[in-house]
Amino acid sequence: MSQFRHTTVTAVVIANMVGTGVFTSLGFQLLDIRSGFVLLLLWAVGGIIALCGAMTYAELGAALPRSGGEYNFLTRIYHPAAGFVSGWVSATIGFAAPTALAAITFAAYAATILPAPISPWLHKTVACGLVIILSLVHASNHRNSGGLQVVFTILKIAVIVLFCIGALIAVDLPQPVHFLPAPGDGKLIASGAFAVSLIYVSYAYTGWNAATYLSSELEQPQRTLPGILMTGTAIVMLLYLSLNAVFLKVGSMEAMAGQVEIGFIAATAAFGDTGGRFA
Incomplete structure (x- = not known):
């Protein structure tokens, strides 16, 4: 069986984590929290939680080295029925919903480049087309799938770093x-708004377990x-902290509060209307 390189699987972890959440959730956090320290602390706490999960899964993956992620763990530790339920929930909701959301967000951001609004059916066509094209590439072979993953991950990191600078x-x-x-930050940290905002942050960090689905295709897992x-989780944590710090430094809290397209708002504030469309 052909195997993935370590860099490829690390890229899978990073690519699965860096998605729409980091570019959309800050607006919801700003509805109740207006402290730069507390907002960055949210992303730091979310990153630490993700690192704890990664360490736990690392031990499980080392003890039970087989592809399948939670399906493998639940089947081996508890009962095949638990793994069966987990597998179907992941396939129908856990994987499908984030994929659909990412595709819809891609289409929404792509539409901002155009001078005129696009129709809803064209918006859906772009989102569906993206899912179909990437599915075909990943279904072809290890070389194409791994190569695409590494290239896209490098592009993601490069774009984020260049945007921040x-x-x-x-x-x-x-x-x-x-x-x-x-003063007052301690009260915010102990508030219900902090706990609710942490849910959005945790969503943005999902994907750190991606490598466990490829354990059998790794050499010496x-x-x-x-x-x-x-490594993958730590890199994403650093990217998220940097990106949100830049969002807060560039865009006004009033303009971003309650908004979804945080990246677009921040890019427009930094580069103007034209630059914002392409950033």
Whole structure:
């Protein structure tokens, strides 16, 4: 059986985590929280939770080295029926819903580049076309699937890093937001708004377990899987903290509060209307 390289599986972890959540959830957090320190703390706590999950799955994956993720773990630890239910829930909801949401978000952001609004059916056609094309590539062979994953992951990281650097340089008047603790932050951290916002953050971090679905296609998974999960999760945590810090420095909290297209709002604030369409 052909096997994936370690870099490819690490790219799978990163690509599965970096999705729509980080570009949309800040707007909902800003409805109740307006402290830069508390907002970044949310993303740090979410990252630590994801790292704890990655460490747990790393130990399980090393002890039970077989592809399948939760299906394999639940089947081996509890009962095949538990694995069967988990597998079907993942296939019909756990994988399908995030894939559909990512495709819809891609179509929404792609539409902002166009000078005129597109019709709803064209919006859906773009989203469905993206899912079909990527599915065909991944179904072809390991080389095409792995190569596409690595290339897309490198592009994702490069775009985020370039956006962060470019936005900080291009913005005329950075927002007066501070990332050090301030009076009243403790009350915000202990509030229900912090706990609810952590749900959005946790959603953005989902995907750190992706490598466990490919355990059988790794060389020596007992040795390599823990490092892959930890490395991928740590890289995403760093990207998320940097990206949200830039969002807060570039875009005004009033403009982003309650909005979904946070990336577009921040890019427009930094690069202008034209730059925002392509950022």
